[in-house]
Amino acid sequence: KSPGSMIGTFSAVLIFTSLKELFEDVFRWISDREVNNAKTQVLDNSSGEFQEKRWKDIKLGDIIRVGKDETFPCDMLCITSRKEKINVDTMNLDGETMLKPKKIVDDKIFQYIKGDNNESESNAGDIKESHSENEINNEEKPELKKSTDIQKYANKLSQLKGRIECNSPNEDIEHWDGTVFLNDFPLRKEDDKDILGDIDSMLLRGCYLRNTTYCIGIAVHLG
Secondary structure, eight states: OOHHHHHHHHHHHHHHHHHHHHHHHHHHHHHHHHHHTOEEEEEETTTTEEEEEEGGGOOTTOEEEEETTOBOSSEEEEEEESSSEEEEEOHHHHOOOSOEEEEOSOHHHHHHHTTTHHHHHHHHHHHHHHHHHHTOOTTHHHHHHHHHHHHHHHHHHTTOOEEEEEOOOOSOSSOOEEEEEESSOTTOOTTOOOEEEEGGGEEOTTOEEESSSEEEEEEEEOO
């Protein structure tokens, strides 16, 4: 082959490779922008309410609420949920289709946040009776109760103060260790040990919440 044809072939391959990498970078940039601008519910301590916040604006220590079939916007330590045990879809991380069970990091936090359940159920009964008398559509009742419960939990969550000490972010999705230190926690006794967390209470970014109405966690590692 002549030198000219070899140079032409090499140039064509080089141009094709460069264009391919350029398109991949553009698509990656678009995908990253969509992810970073996705919104989730984050507790605003000043108002004591959950408000929409973009993933890229989440900070360490933020308290985040994730609903059923939604993605976890960052690595979160689960502190409360509709149930004490939840199921998580980790297929995006490990390719497995079987749901993974997760749990609340500590029963006392769960009890503290949901300590007024009896009162909540009683109030819900009063609301239900009132709705019946006024012939309000039945479909609105669960939404009203859900909104009331979440607001009550938000008020208690906004009062939690403390810190979390844990290992640095890494590629190991099978292990995680951390310790939760809470200041002036009402249910804590003098002889109580510090709250220890492990991978069973860690909700990893990119996974989905399944079979549970909602869960609430503390942002530990950001993506």
